[in-house]
Structures are given as structure tokens and as C-alpha cells.
Amino acid sequence: MNKTLYVIERDIRLFFQYKFLIIMRAIWFVSQVLLFGVIAANMVSVSSYFQYYVAGLSVMALYSTAIFIGFDIYEEAEHGVFEYLLSLPVSRRDLVVGRSIGGGLRAFIYVGPLVAISLFVIGAISPLNFAIALLALFLFSFGISGMSIAIAVLIKSSDRFDIFMGVLDAFIVRLSTTMYPLAIIQQTNPVYGGAASFNPLSYASDLFRWGTGLEKIIYVQNPLLPLLGIVVFFGLFTFLGITIYERMIEGGGWR
């Protein structure tokens, strides 16, 4: 357990070395809130769309930060750090579990202030609901991190990974309730609605909005359903990420 903590600590420290990237991501978030959020709210007829969008944006930021662990794996492979990691007195399991947790945790630490800004902007009012939603976002973040690790070690090319994640991002974000309510998506196209209903980003966004306690942006009737969806997503992808990473790192299989 102690060794797992070292791996987690290393991944968190590593992430905060990317100062330039962190600043730019913050600019991205702020520009999404102050430009797209404000302007798009004047374009659509959904009530309180600005608050709705900002809440979804926090989940998008969490998602895009959690997948970054996959890029770290490529960096390490390219610079020969992988062999160094394997030579450490840390078991493969500790290394793999630590990376998965570290990837999710650092995303959460980074997005934390952005989430706080979001809550301030939209005027969240329910601390108890929010504590539950926060726990779900933790699990969501670990699940995304596990998914990113699994895809990274399976694809084995940073360029293809970059593109694959871009395509996945395009569909997983657009076919979710991060940007618009489920009823509207279903009204547009039932197939899109079906995809959005089984999307981890929808679960996380719906729970986050429920956690704010703001009635006008809550569209979910029963918060247990998205919570269950996130738990299943977390369990599946954390297991897959750990299993695939553990198998691929032996004998240079990650190259």
C-alpha cells in the first residue's frame, strides 16, 4: 500500500510539472465559460442554459484531464523511463494500481478549483447532495484514467492515441448531457438519445447538476441510476486498465 502511494505521489508531481499545459487548460475552461457559455445561452431556449453548460463543462474538464495519463505513458516509453519504473522495488500491481489512482486523483485535484469556480458562477446551494456527487466524480475520474491507460497500451502509437481520443472525445462529449438535456437529444434523434442515456459523461454531468441542488438545471429524476452507472463504469474500466497494463508491461509488450 505504501508503494502504491509513492506511485500516486509521483504521478501527481509529474502532472504539476506541466505548468504551461495547466495554464492553457485553465484558459480553455475560462474561454468556454466566458465566451461560448455566455453567447450560446443567448442563442438557445433552454432555461438557465449558462448554469447548465458550466456544470457540464466541469465534467468535460475532468474527463479531458483524466485521459492525460495515457500521454504520460507514451512520454515515458519514448524517453526510456518505462524500464526505470519497472526496475523500481515496487510490485507490478502496486505500479499499475498507483498509476490508475494517480491519474484520476491528479485530474480531480486540477479540476477542483475549476469546479469551485463553476459552483460559484452557478450559485450551488446543497452541500450534502454535492458531497455525494463529488464522490461519484471521483469514481468517474478513476474510471476515465483506467480507460485511458487501457487504450494507450493497446494502441501503442502516440499519434494514433491522440487521434483516437479526439474522435472518442467528439462523440462521447456530443452524445452526452454535458451540453444539452437528454429530453432534447431524444427529441432530435432517438438513437442519439439512446447513446446519451448510456454515456458515463451523462451520468457524471447529471449527478454533478443534482449535487448543486439547483432545481432549474436538474433533469434527473432518480440520482441512484446515474450513480449506479458511474460505479459500473469505474469498476469495469479500472479493472480493464489495470489488467491490460499489467499484462502489457512485461517483456516490452508496451513498445
Added chain:
Amino acid sequence: MSGIVRMVEHDFTNFFRYKWWLVGLISMNLADLFVSALVYNTILRKSVFQAIGSYFNFFAPGLAVTGLFASAFMIGREINMERRREVHHYMLSLPMTRFELAIGRVLSGGLRGMMYMSPLLLTCFIFVGFPNVWQLLMILAVLFLLAVGISGLSISIAVSTSSLEKFITARGAVYYLLFFCSTVFYPLVVIEKAGPVITTLAEINPLSGASDMIRSFLLPQFFSFSYLSIVYISTFSAIFILTAAFAYMKILERQ
């Protein structure tokens, strides 16, 4: 002159190596059009609906410009990679002047942007309507001018950033600022509600100029053609072609 042609040929050959990139980019663009645009079409305010008719039709020309931007920007990624892998020493040793090398790269970036954008523009014509021959020639000429300017902007960033992460992040920041302060995603009547500064930025933005020009030809009942947009695009392109050529020649020689 033959040096420029050879550079264009070299970059075009490279372009087709990025089949996955192209597939990924097209998927992202189509997701924007056939998912997001359709959903936003359902929730458009009445006043906006009266101003633009349909969000899908409004966004389709903007999508062609988005594709043009993404693909013209790819030349920067290649140049950044060449710089990191020190391939630029080889490029500088080729029997051609620095000026031919620089201009060749800017032009090939623009031409590649045009090539990638063509299917998106065709998709736009199929769904929104076809322009007449003169309008088509005008659209292609202006978009080429814009593509060369974007290519120049991308090269300027590529030679000024030392790592891929910094380049990708800078690309993101430029992308979000240029696109969110433009009429690519939303009409000017909506932007005007966000304040005079953003409105002015959107009016002089070359991406707005190109999108609105296509709209004025395809949707004349909602948009009118303005020569000012051509002036803005020409100014943008002139500035970044010169900056890129100067930066590429001077900065690479200095290393």
C-alpha cells in the same frame, strides 16, 4: 520557384501519411454537424431562428472553415516535430533558398487545408445549396487565402514552441479564442448581446469573414456579402505569411 514546388510536393506526400489524422478530423467535424448542430437546431430561440433560418444550415459553412483551420494547422505539428527531431538541419541543407523553403511550407499548409476542407464544403453544398460558378470561385479563392494565413500562424507557433505538448496547448488556446470570438458557431445578432468588445473581435475575425461570405452566397435571405471581410482575411493572411516566413528562416537558422 522550383524549390517552392518541391517543398509543396514534399509536404503533400507527407500529408497522405496521416490517414488516421484525416479520418479522425473528419469524424470530429461530422460529429459537430450531425450531432451538435442538429440538437442545437431543436433548442434555438425564435428570434435567432428568424435571423438564421436553421442552425444546421448556419453551421455547415462554419464547419468547412473549422476543417480548413484544423488541417491547415497540421503543417505546424510537422514542423514542430521536425524541430524536436532535428530534421530541420536536413531541410536547411537542401539546395534551395531559405525563402523558397519557408514560402513552400506556408503554401503547402494552405493547399493541404483546402484539400481536406473540400469534402466538408461539398457536404455543406449538398445540404444547404450550391453557389453559382463565380461564387464558387470566390469562395475557393478566399478560403485559400485564409488557409495560407492559418498555415502561417501555425508555423509561427511551431517554431516558437519547444515541445509537442506546448504546441498542442497553444493550438488549443488559439483555436478557442479565434473560434469562440467568431460567427462560426453563432450569428452576430447573438454575439452582440455579449458586449461590444466581443462583437468587434467577431466582426474583424477572418474566420467570421470566411463563414459569413459562404453563408451570403448560400443563404442570401439571411446574410449579405461584405467586402470588408475580404479585407480582414487579406490582412490576417499577409501578417501571418510574413511572420511565418521570417520566423522559419531566422529561428531555425539560429538553433
